[in-house]
Amino acid sequence: MDKLSEEVVRRTTLLFDATKPKAGEMEVILGAGESGILLHEAMGHAFEADFNRKKTSIFSDKMGQKIAENFVTIIDDGTLNGNRGAINVDDEGNPTEKTVLVKDGVLSSYLHDRISADYYKVKPTGNGRRQDFRNIPIPRMRSTYMENGPHKKEEIIASVKNGIYVDNFSNGQVNIGAGDFTFFVKFGYLIENGKLTRPIKDINIIGNGPQALADIVMVADDKMLSDAAGTCGKDGQGVPVTMGMPTVKVKKLTVGGINS
Amino acid sequence: MNTNEKYTLANLVMDHALKSGAEQVSVSIDDSRRSNIEIRDQKIDKLTESVRNSLTIELFVEKKYSAHSTSRLKKEELFRFVEEAIAATRFLAEDEFRSLPEQDLYYKGGADDLRVVDPKIDTIDPKMKIDLANQVLDEAFKKDERIISVTSTYSDRISNRVFVTSNGFKGDTSNSNVSLSAEVSVKGETSRPSDYWYENAIFFDKLVKSSIGTKALERAIKKLDPKKIKSGKYDVVIENRTAASMLYPLYSAMQGSSIYQKQSFLIGKENQAVASPKLTIFDDPFIQSGFGSAMFDSEGLATVRRPIIEGGILRNFYIDTYYGKKLKMKPTSGDSTNILFSIGDRDLKSMLESINKGVFITGFNGGNCNGSTGDFSYGIEGFFIEKGKIVHPVNEMNITGNMNQFWFSLVELGKDVLEGDSFKTPSMMFEKVDLSGI
Numbered sequence: 254m255d256k257l258s259e260e261v262v263r264r265t266t267l268l269f270d271a272t273k274p275k276a277g278e279m280e281v282i283l284g285a286g287e288s289g290i291l292l293h294e295a296m297g298h299a300f301e302a303d304f305n306r307k308k309t310s311i312f313s314d315k316m317g318q319k320i321a322e323n324f325v326t327i328i329d330d331g332t333l334n335g336n337r338g339a340i341n342v343d344d345e346g347n348p349t350e351k352t353v354l355v356k357d358g359v360l361s362s363y364l365h366d367r368i369s370a371d372y373y374k375v376k377p378t379g380n381g382r383r384q385d386f387r388n389i390p391i392p393r394m395r396s397t398y399m400e401n402g403p404h405k406k407e408e409i410i411a412s413v414k415n416g417i418y419v420d421n422f423s424n425g426q427v428n429i430g431a432g433d434f435t436f437f438v439k440f441g442y443l444i445e446n447g448k449l450t451r452p453i454k455d456i457n458i459i460g461n462g463p464q465a466l467a468d469i470v471m472v473a474d475d476k477m478l479s480d481a482a483g484t485c486g487k488d489g490q491g492v493p494v495t496m497g498m499p500t501v502k503v504k505k506l507t508v509g510g511i512n513s
Numbered sequence: 514m515n516t517n518e519k520y521t522l523a524n525l526v527m528d529h530a531l532k533s534g535a536e537q538v539s540v541s542i543d544d545s546r547r548s549n550i551e552i553r554d555q556k557i558d559k560l561t562e563s564v565r566n567s568l569t570i571e572l573f574v575e576k577k578y579s580a581h582s583t584s585r586l587k588k589e590e591l592f593r594f595v596e597e598a599i600a601a602t603r604f605l606a607e608d609e610f611r612s613l614p615e616q617d618l619y620y621k622g623g624a625d626d627l628r629v630v631d632p633k634i635d636t637i638d639p640k641m642k643i644d645l646a647n648q649v650l651d652e653a654f655k656k657d658e659r660i661i662s663v664t665s666t667y668s669d670r671i672s673n674r675v676f677v678t679s680n681g682f683k684g685d686t687s688n689s690n691v692s693l694s695a696e697v698s699v700k701g702e703t704s705r706p707s708d709y710w711y712e713n714a715i716f717f718d719k720l721v722k723s724s725i726g727t728k729a730l731e732r733a734i735k736k737l738d739p740k741k742i743k744s745g746k747y748d749v750v751i752e753n754r755t756a757a758s759m760l761y762p763l764y765s766a767m768q769g770s771s772i773y774q775k776q777s778f779l780i781g782k783e784n785q786a787v788a789s790p791k792l793t794i795f796d797d798p799f800i801q802s803g804f805g806s807a808m809f810d811s812e813g814l815a816t817v818r819r820p821i822i823e824g825g826i827l828r829n830f831y832i833d834t835y836y837g838k839k840l841k842m843k844p845t846s847g848d849s850t851n852i853l854f855s856i857g858d859r860d861l862k863s864m865l866e867s868i869n870k871g872v873f874i875t876g877f878n879g880g881n882c883n884g885s886t887g888d889f890s891y892g893i894e895g896f897f898i899e900k901g902k903i904v905h906p907v908n909e910m911n912i913t914g915n916m917n918q919f920w921f922s923l924v925e926l927g928k929d930v931l932e933g934d935s936f937k938t939p940s941m942m943f944e945k946v947d948l949s950g951i
Contacts, residue, residue: 273888276744276913276949294879307553308661309698311705387563426879426892430698430707431736433909435879435892457880457890457911509880509890509911509949512745 264421264440271454274443276510280413281458281503282444284420285406286477289496291503292327292397293485294425294434295462300329300354300362301380301392301487302369304429311432311463312360320360321466324402327355329364331379331395337482338396338495345381345390352378354397355466366392384490394485398497402472406500409471411447417508418442418449419458432462457509465503473500514544514586516685519675523568525588527679530572530595535602537573537613538679539813542566542586545672546635552646553664555654570595574602578611610838613812618844619682620809620816627799627806630687631716634669642667645722649695652726657734661698661705665726668692669717682813690804691717692933695729701737706906708732708876713933715802732875735896739906741950742897748871748944749912750864752895753931755876756938760852762882762889762916763787767821767829769836769847771884778887778917779827787827788920791855794821796829798850805850805935814846821852825921852936857926861940864927866901872910872948873898880911887916893948911949922946 283291296312304310312320331340331349340349345367353361363369366381369392381390410418419441427434438456442449460468478497485494514522523540530538544566551559568591569582579602583594650665669691677683694711710728714720751759763779771777779787798816800806809815812834820828832840833847865873873896880891890913897904927940 273913276911276947278741278951307664309705309707387565389559389561423881424879428707428878428894430705431894431908432705433878433892433894435911437879437881437890455881455883455886455888455890456913457892459878459892459909459911461909507741507909507911507949507951509913510744510947511913512947512949 267452268440268454271452273456274417274453274508274510276508276512278505278507280416281506281508282409282413282416282418283498283501283503284418285473285475285500286497287420287422287479287481288501289398289479289498290422290425290436291465292399292498293394293494293496294427294436295460295465296327296354297329297394297397298427299429299432299462300364302363302365302373303392305363306369306372309430311430315360318360319358320463321355321358321469323358324472325355325358325466325469326353326400327397328352328400329354329380329394329397333396336396336478336495337493338394340379340382340395343379343381343390344383345377347377347379347381349379349395352380364392364394366390382492384492388490391488391490393487393492394494396478396495396497398476398478399472399499399501401474401476401499404471404473406473406475409473409500409502410444410449412471412502413444414446416444417453418444427462433459434462435459458506460503460506465506468504469501470504471502475499516673516675520677520683522586522588523675523677526568526570526591526595527677529592530570530599531679533596533599535572535574535599539571539613539677541569541674541676543569543672543674545670547668547670548639548642549666549668550642550646551664551666552650553662555647555650557643558664570598572598572602573611573613574599576607576609576611577602577605578608579605610835612834613678613680614814614834614844616681618815619813620684622684624808627808628802629715629806630671630689633717634671634689634691637669637717645693648722649693649725652724653695653697653730656730657699659699659701659734659737660730661700663695663697663726665695666693676813678813684809684813686807689715691720693720693722693725695726697726697729697733699733699737703738706733706736706739708736715804736894736906739894739908741909742907743951744949746945747948748868748942749874749946750861750868750871750940750942751874752861753927753929753938753940755874756941757936758877758891760936760938762884762887763920764849765884766887766916767831769830769832769840772830773836773839776884778885782827783830785827786825787917788822788825789923790825791923791926792825792920793823793855795819795853796821796850797853800851803851803935804933805852807850810846810848814844816846816850819845850935854926854937854939856928856930856939858928859925861927861929864925864940864942865898868898868901871898872896872907873903874912882916889914889916889919907950913947913949919943919946
């Protein structure tokens with residue numbers, strides 16, 4: 254509790270000096286932990302098999318294909334003990350599991366409910382979840398995270414000349430068909446010549462799912478699961494989820510900001 | 514249960530709560546019937562029908578407040594439910610500002626019917642609903658070789674509410690809604706955009722039932738193969754269908770809760786300019802068959818027609834009883850009804866033609882607004898306009914600014930008022946707005 258409140262006060266105090274970055278495309282470093290929102294919005298939703306069964310997902314024709322660098326492995330896991338995204342069985346009675354969505358850069362599984370598993374003739378992955386008895390189960394994420402990669406956090410920051418470092422978000426969204434995703438940055442830093450400099454706040458970042466995934470050029474070895482109490486909304490249903498990630502560099506995302 | 518039976522039950526529960534130790538009580542009984550049909554590629558993908566009932570009780574016990582809800586409406590069970598709820602309330606902290614509204618602010622009844630319910634919706638044959646959804650789908654299905662998926666939806670709802678309070682309010686409302694929509698996904702060389710169209714009505718006979726699939730298809734195809742443009746300050750027109758997205762932060766900042774918690778960028782700005790003189794907004798609860806029309810709000814307060822922003826000057830906040838007491842302000846109702854704008858004299862086409870270099874925003878994608886400061890940043894999609902003509906679709910861009918300045922850059926409102934919604938927004942033109950792209 255003390256740690257949490259100290260962190261809130263520390264960040265809020267820094268916000269007095271926060272600015273908005275210059276608008277446009279730039280390198281973005283996503284700090285370990287909460288940045289898993291990138292996986293959740295940019296990829297996770299588009300891996301939900303209902304969108305793929307309907308062929309509306311941008312990933313619907315990419316199964317088995319190389320979609321990211323070799324050091325990118327993405328998991329959706331319902332088995333983490335005590336985790337907010339953990340479930341014993343899904344809401345259709347299928348056991349939960351650790352589902353590997355992207356293995357060494359290759360798209361290896363969607364997230365299935367019973368209908369989509371039957372459609373694709375695969376074993377259900379235990380992702381058929383619903384908010385409550387008033388709703389029907391649909392494919393939903395659980396705890397979505399990326400495994401560690403070969404780089405170091407310091408090395409990643411040092412590699413950026415002009416960019417931003419972000420690790421604190423309020424919300425995100427994705428447009429499934431086009432694959433355009435966004436997340437709103439509450440707090441972060443400018444990176445100038447390999448160093449974190451001025452704090453930034455309240456800006457939206459937008460990118461395209463498959464492009465952003467392919468643009469993940471560095472992944473650190475500091476994987477962290479976020480302890481933020483995330484709730485994911487889809488078709489009017491909210492379910493508890495978590496996310497996580499090591500420090501990651503994305504080559505290019507469009508950052509909201511000010512033009513001179 | 515008919516309305517009289519609901520009043521009887523609500524009063525019975527209220528009396529039991531008063532006898533069991535509550536000083537003040539409100540009880541509402543809500544029920545709704547809904548149906549929804551979704552058709553994809555000529556097959557029914559989803560068909561749902563539901564009936565929902567609930568009773569909600571608000572309790573004020575020894576300056577402590579709580580609200581409880583149940584879907585089990587048997588008298589014997591409700592008595593126990595109330596007793597347990599009162600016992601639970603006693604555990605809470607005191608809050609001296611909690612009470613029912615002042616009696617003289619309540620709606621007293623006797624006004625004209627606002628015509629917001631169509632009883633006929635209950636009698637529509639399910640086969641007709643499916644036929645209508647199919648008809649919408651067929652307008653787009655296989656009409657273009659670039660189509661990946663077409664989905665159409667029919668949905669309807671009737672909801673009823675009976676509301677009583679222990680200091681003398683009684684009132685009931687019924688509302689209905691029926692809608693048809695289509696979503697079309699298409700595939701181009703570099704993109705897979707989708708778009709939708711919908712029609713919405715209170716009365717089944719007034720629902721527009723054609724050109725829904727056609728419009729969704731046209732809109733999706735126009736969005737094929739978008740390109741980002743250079744970051745910069747551009748003039749923008751925001752389409753009526755999506756303009757409310759920029760108004761929600763203003764509305765949130767006008768709420769009593771936001772003001773009390775100091776999470777509003779409009780604190781202390783009553784009777785000051787908060788927007789361009791072009792902006793006038795009225796909250797009008799009394800429109801015949803308006804989507805937000807109501808004679809009383811969720812607390813029973815009588816609604817009034819009132820200016821919210823007049824010529825850019827902030828005239829009113831949305832203050833309910835609780836925050837009214839905390840802020841020492843007169844309650845004005847915490848709920849919005851129909852939101853009306855002073856409209857301009859040009860249509861959308863003519864507004865776009867007058868743009869030399871800018872963006873026509875047709876949709877938002879995520880983003881947020883910091884309620885305390887008004888700083889906002891949202892994802893956008895739409896079209897790049899040059900010399901009054903659409904050049905190409907744009908996506909993956911952001912609009913960024915501060916609400917305190919943004920609304921001063923409003924230069925024109927169109928005459929194309931959005932129907933089928935309580936926010937009756939026209940298209941709006943803003944000048945020199947920060948967009949980020951390449």
